[in-house]
Every structure is written in C-alpha cells, then in structure tokens.
Amino acid sequence: MSDLAIQVKDLTRRFGDFIAVDRISFEVKEGEVFGFLGANGAGKTTAIRMLIGLLQPTGGTARVAGYDVATQAEQVKRSIGYMSQRFSLYEDLTPRENIRLYGGIYGLTREQIRTRTAQMLDRLGISSVADTAVRSLPLGWRQKLAFSVALVHQPRIVFLDEPTSGVDPITRRQFWELIYDAAANGTTVLVTTHYMDEAEYCDRISIMVAGRIAAMGAPMQLKRDSQVASIDELFVQLARPDGPTRPTRPSSPSGEGSR
Amino acid sequence: MTALGGLLRKEWFHIRRDRRTAAVLIALPVVQVLLFGYAIRTDVDNVRLAVVDPAPDAQTISLRNRFAAADVFRTVAVVPRITDLDPLFESGAAQQAIVFYPGFSRDLGRGEPAKLLIITDATEPNTGSLLQSYAQAVVNQWVGGASRAGGAGGGVRIVPQVRMRFNPTRESKNLFVPGLMAFVLTIISSMMTAISLTREKETGTMEALLVSPLRPWQIIVGKVTPYLAIGFVSVVLVIVEALLVFHVPLRGSVPLLLVEGALYILVSLSLGILISARTSSQRVAMMFALLGTMLPNILLSGFIFPLESMPSALQAISYVVPGRWFVTIARGIMLKGIGFEYVWRETLFLAAMAAVLLAASVRSFNERLE
Numbered sequence: 001m002s003d004l005a006i007q008v009k010d011l012t013r014r015f016g017d018f019i020a021v022d023r024i025s026f027e028v029k030e031g032e033v034f035g036f037l038g039a040n041g042a043g044k045t046t047a048i049r050m051l052i053g054l055l056q057p058t059g060g061t062a063r064v065a066g067y068d069v070a071t072q073a074e075q076v077k078r079s080i081g082y083m084s085q086r087f088s089l090y091e092d093l094t095p096r097e098n099i100r101l102y103g104g105i106y107g108l109t110r111e112q113i114r115t116r117t118a119q120m121l122d123r124l125g126i127s128s129v130a131d132t133a134v135r136s137l138p139l140g141w142r143q144k145l146a147f148s149v150a151l152v153h154q155p156r157i158v159f160l161d162e163p164t165s166g167v168d169p170i171t172r173r174q175f176w177e178l179i180y181d182a183a184a185n186g187t188t189v190l191v192t193t194h195y196m197d198e199a200e201y202c203d204r205i206s207i208m209v210a211g212r213i214a215a216m217g218a219p220m221q222l223k224r225d226s227q228v229a230s231i232d233e234l235f236v237q238l239a240r241p242d243g244p245t246r247p248t249r250p251s252s253p254s255g256e257g258s259r
Numbered sequence: 260m261t262a263l264g265g266l267l268r269k270e271w272f273h274i275r276r277d278r279r280t281a282a283v284l285i286a287l288p289v290v291q292v293l294l295f296g297y298a299i300r301t302d303v304d305n306v307r308l309a310v311v312d313p314a315p316d317a318q319t320i321s322l323r324n325r326f327a328a329a330d331v332f333r334t335v336a337v338v339p340r341i342t343d344l345d346p347l348f349e350s351g352a353a354q355q356a357i358v359f360y361p362g363f364s365r366d367l368g369r370g371e372p373a374k375l376l377i378i379t380d381a382t383e384p385n386t387g388s389l390l391q392s393y394a395q396a397v398v399n400q401w402v403g404g405a406s407r408a409g410g411a412g413g414g415v416r417i418v419p420q421v422r423m424r425f426n427p428t429r430e431s432k433n434l435f436v437p438g439l440m441a442f443v444l445t446i447i448s449s450m451m452t453a454i455s456l457t458r459e460k461e462t463g464t465m466e467a468l469l470v471s472p473l474r475p476w477q478i479i480v481g482k483v484t485p486y487l488a489i490g491f492v493s494v495v496l497v498i499v500e501a502l503l504v505f506h507v508p509l510r511g512s513v514p515l516l517l518v519e520g521a522l523y524i525l526v527s528l529s530l531g532i533l534i535s536a537r538t539s540s541q542r543v544a545m546m547f548a549l550l551g552t553m554l555p556n557i558l559l560s561g562f563i564f565p566l567e568s569m570p571s572a573l574q575a576i577s578y579v580v581p582g583r584w585f586v587t588i589a590r591g592i593m594l595k596g597i598g599f600e601y602v603w604r605e606t607l608f609l610a611a612m613a614a615v616l617l618a619a620s621v622r623s624f625n626e627r628l629e
Contacts, residue, residue, distance in 0.1 A: 052470050074472060082470040086463030090269065092276045097269070104265025105471045133276070 003030045005157050005188035010060035020046040022211035033183050035202030036192040042208040044192045065156045081150035085162035089146050091135040106153035120148045140171030160191040196232035214238045266481030288443045288493045309353035310337045318364040325401045354380045436501045437589035438562030441582040445527040445552045451486045452531030453544040475624035483528050490524035510596025522609050523585040529616035536623040556582035584608045
C-alpha cells in the first residue's frame with residue numbers, strides 16, 4: 001500500500017442546490033499532522049463527515065487508509081478514530097467505563113482493554129479519578145480523555161473536528177502535545193480548527209473557503225508565498241478576497257484553486 | 260458480540276446511575292393506572308334519587324323501598340308535587356326522580372296500566388341513559404315480583420331475564436383496566452427509547468457510535484433490550500395492580516399474558532426508536548412520542564370508545580394502532596380466559612408492527628449516511 005493515509009480527488013457534496021464541498025482534492029501522508037482550516041460553514045465538517053463515512057459523497061473519490069469511503073465504509077470505520085467538536089464521551093460513566101465501552105465497540109479483547117486502560121490513565125495522569133463520573137471532571141481533562149478514547153483501538157488515522165474549541169490556552173497546548181505523541185507513534189492526524197495559531201503546529205494545512213480549498217501547504221511555505229506574517233492574516237485575505245484588508249498588497253494569493 | 264455486550268452494559272449503567280428516572284419509569288404506569296382506573300368509570304353509583312309521591316300507600320312505599328334496597332340509589336327527597344322537583348334538579352341535589360301519578364295504586368289494583376314517570380338528568384347523556392335503564396330495571400323487577408305475589412291483573416307478564424357474560428356485574432373497571440394497561444405502557448415505553456436515543460444525539464455520543472464499526476441493528480438492539488426489561492417489570496406490576504387493587508379477574512394463562520405484554524412493549528419501544536431516528540432533539544421526540552401514542556390509543560384502541568360504532572375510515576386507521584390489538588388480547592385473556600388459539604391474529608399484528616418499526620428504524624439509521 002502507498003504511504004498515503006488519505007487521498008481525496010474532486011470530492012463533492014451537494015445539498016439540493018447548495019454545494020457544500022466543491023471538488024476538493026488533497027493527500028495526507030502517513031504520520032502527518034494535517035490541519036483543516038476554514039470559517040464556519042466553509043465545508044470543513046461536511047468534508048470530514050464524508051471521510052469518516054457519516055455522509056455519502058455526491059461526486060469524486062476519497063480513499064482513507066486505502067479504502068474507498070463510498071464502497072468500503074466498514075473497513076474505513078475500523079481504521080479510523082474520531083473525536084467530534086461535541087463531546088463523545090458518556091458523561092455519566094467513569095473514564096474507566098468509557099474506555100472499556102469504546103474498547104469493546106472496536107473489538108478489543110478484555111486483556112487489551114485492561115492494559116490500554118492502565119496506559120491511558122497513567123499517561124493522562126488521571127488514575128485518581130478513573131472511577132469518577134466524567135461529568136465532574138474539568139473540561140480540559142475530559143477533552144484529553146476523549147482524544148485518548150478516540151485512539152483506544154490504535155487507528156491508523158484519527159479525525160479531530162475542532163477538538164480544542166472552548167479550552168484554555170494551556171490545555172490547548174497540552175492537547176497538541178498529545179497530538180504530536182500520536183503522530184510520533186505513526187498515527188495520521190487530520191484536525192480541523194478555527195484557531196489560526198494552531199495551524200502553525202501542523203505539518204501542512206489547507207484553508208477552505210466556500211466549499212473549495214483556497215490554499216494548501218506547509219504553514220511556513222504559505223506565509224512566505226503570500227507574504228503575510230501569520231496564517232491568520234492569510235486566512236482573512238482568503239476569506240474576503242473582494243474586500244481587500246491590506247490595500248497595499250496584490251489581492252490574489254498564490255494558493256491553488258483561487259476563485 | 261462483545262461490542263453489543265458493551266453497549267448493553269453501558270445502557271445498564273445509564274439506567275442505574277439515574278435511579279430517579281428509572282424509578283419514575285417503573286412507578287409511573289402503576290400510578291397512572293391507579294389514577295385513571297378510579298377516574299374513568301361509567302358505573303352508576305350513589306345516584307341521588309328524588310321521589311314524588313302525592314299519596315303514599317303500601318304499593319308506592321313498596322316500590323320506593325325497592326329503590327332504597329338497590330345499592331345504586333340513595334333517596335334524597337320525597338316531595339308531594341312534581342313542581343317541587345325543579346329546584347332539586349337545578350341545584351343538582353337530585354339526578355333522577357320517580358314520579359307516582361295520583362291513582363297509581365288504584366290503577367295497579369284494577370289491572371289497568373299504572374303510570375309512573377322516571378325523570379333523569381341527561382346533562383351527561385351516557386350516564387343519563389345508564390341511570391334510566393337502571394331505574395327501569397328496578398321497576399320491572401318490582402312489577403314482576405308484585406304480579407307473581409299478588410297475581411293482580413292476571414295477564415301474562417314477561418319478566419325478562421338478562422345475563423351479562425364475562426362481566427356479570429357490568430363493572431366498567433373490568434373493561435377499562437386492561438385498556439388502561441395498554442394505554443399507559445405504550446406511552447412510557449415509547450418515551451423511554453425516544454428520549455434516551457435523542458439524548459445521545461444531543462450529547463454527540465450517537466455520532467461516535469455511528470462512526471464506530473457498530474451496525475445500526477446493534478445500536479438499536481443495545482437500546483431496546485434494557486428498556487424491554489424495564490417495560491416488562493412495569494407490565495408485571497400493572498397486572499398485579501389490576502388483580503389486587505381493581506380485582507379484575509385473570510381467567511386465562513398468566514405466561515401468555517406476560518408474553519403478549521412483552522411483545523406489546525417491544526412494539527412501543529420500537530416506535531420510540533423510529534421517532535428518535537427521525538428527530539434530533541429530546542423535546543421534539545418527547546412530543547411526537549406523546550402525540551403518537553396518546554391520541555390514537557385513547558381514541559382508536561377501543562379502550563374507551565367502542566370501535567364498532569366508528570365510521571369505517573376510523574376503523575381502518577385503528578388497524579395500525581398497536582393498542583387496539585393489545586386491548587383485545589388483554590381483555591380476552593383476563594376476562595374471557597381465552598388461549599392463544601383466539602388471539603393469534605392480534606399477536607401476529609403486533610409482531611408484524613414490531614418488525615416493520617424496527618426495520619424502518621434500522622433503515623433510517625442507514626439513510627443518515629446518504
């Protein structure tokens with residue numbers, strides 16, 4: 001198999017007349033941390049939902065872990081982990097019970113679940129509250145736990161849909177350490193965010209505007225190409241191409257696929 | 260199958276952690292049956308009777324005593340003139356009156372038609388006609404007794420004998436309690452699954468389950484099974500209540516009734532699942548579950564209003580109301596003591612409904628992926 005974790009070609013999704021995702025194409029290499037940026041409603045979540053098998057594409061192809069998302073949804077589901085912007089843990093269950101539930105769902109054996117549980121609790125430093133309802137844990141802990149639970153079956157690829165929204169900067173930093181850990185272990189990470197500073201942490205990013213990918217590349221590269229100081233600036237430029245925020249600069253950036 | 264086992268465990272934890280809700284779910288049917296059981300009755304009891312007796316004598320007093328002896332009537336006033344009745348009826352002091360015409364005893368003695376007027380407050384027409392027939396029955400009995408004893412008037416008098424089968428005392432609770440069971444159980448059951456599934460949608464855990472390799476049917480079985488257990492406990496409690504509190508007879512097979520009850524719960528739970536598969540918030544799901552079960556089960560199950568007297572269009576609709584079939588089954592087993600050979604058709608309808616609803620739920624889970 002190739003060393004591409006995700007291959008997307010002309011992926012499209014229409015809702016009636018509205019084109020939420022318009023022929024996007026990108027590739028993510030094995031072990032890469034790929035950032036998926038865009039304003040709310042730019043089509044990030046729709047694109048992710050197609051990749052994880054929650055939504056059927058209307059056009060184009062997407063292969064995740066080498067499997068076609070349109071026809072091999074079951075295999076795709078076994079190869080991926082997912083953490084949504086809404087919380088995916090059961091709040092009335094304890095961390096231990098949550099790990100056990102998802103471990104069971106992903107077909108881990110009792111033995112595997114036991115060792116994974118010990119490892120995870122230890123890594124997160126939450127062994128002392130392993131038997132306390134998740135509801136009563138601080139939000140940052142819960143989010144880190146949710147991330148670990150998404151990795152319980154050691155998936156090849158993990159999709160994170162705005163995992164850090166509503167979290168304080170220190171916890172966000174810690175969260176990103178977990179992401180790097182996962183990437184170091186060979187897990188591919190696709191993460192959406194609207195914190196532009198987080199974009200700088202990614203190996204590569206793509207910026208979606210109105211259903212299309214307006215720019216893609218390594219953060220440094222992108223900044224250099226469009227002569228901006230930060231991704232934030234680039235983002236604003238791309239998101240409002242007809243209302244120039246910096247009149248001194250040429251209006252069209254050199255990303256692929258401008259309008 | 261460990262995945263499914265895990266789901267069942269998790270659901271069990273939810274129920275156990277939220278004891279108050281679980282207690283409510285189990286106790287609610289019992290309480291509702293108790294309340295409705297006493298509220299919904301058409302038995303006439305304690306009828307306030309006024310008597311107009313211008314010239315009391317042995318005959319009129321004998322008939323009056325006959326009324327007094329019937330448990331149902333309570334004589335509230337004896338007045339000489341018919342005009343005295345108006346204030347009694349208007350104030351509600353009297354619901355019914357018997358009026359002896361002057362010369363009642365004389366006519367009776369001669370064998371001529373003796374005139375007796377029975378006036379009934381028909382503000383509530385059903386109760387009114389029920390009271391009317393009760394009073395008539397008392398009079399008929401008295402006439403029958405008098406003719407046999409005294410032979411006054413000679414001529415052949417027909418003394419009708421009526422036997423009411425299955426519910427000889429015509430107690431409405433025997434009719435209502437099984438229907439009530441159907442009504443209460445279906446509301447609770449469909450709400451249980453509807454709410455618990457939409458809660459998962461609201462908290463986002465449903466998405467996590469859908470992204471996992473779990474199949475839709477596994478998610479649904481994981482939801483239905485624990486609540487089937489709770490529902491079954493309710494069925495048992497409600498049956499015990501019917502027997503002990505309302506003294507409804509249970510003439511047929513208890514295991515059969517329990518199995519039918521479980522099947523009926525399954526249908527209702529499946530309805531809840533389907534509702535939650537189609538809605539996204541707990542509040543909407545709850546409303547649909549309430550509307551979808553309450554109205555049809557009150558109006559079209561035959562629980563209160565007999566289906567036979569409905570227009571055929573409504574009767575046709577009643578075929579898809581699960582309560583209709585369970586009411587028939589429960590009444591049949593409890594009151595008539597009939598066995599499976601008489602309720603297999605109804606059972607088949609319920610089983611088919613469960614199958615269709617579950618299949619539709621699995622389908623709409625799949626459709627979410629389109």
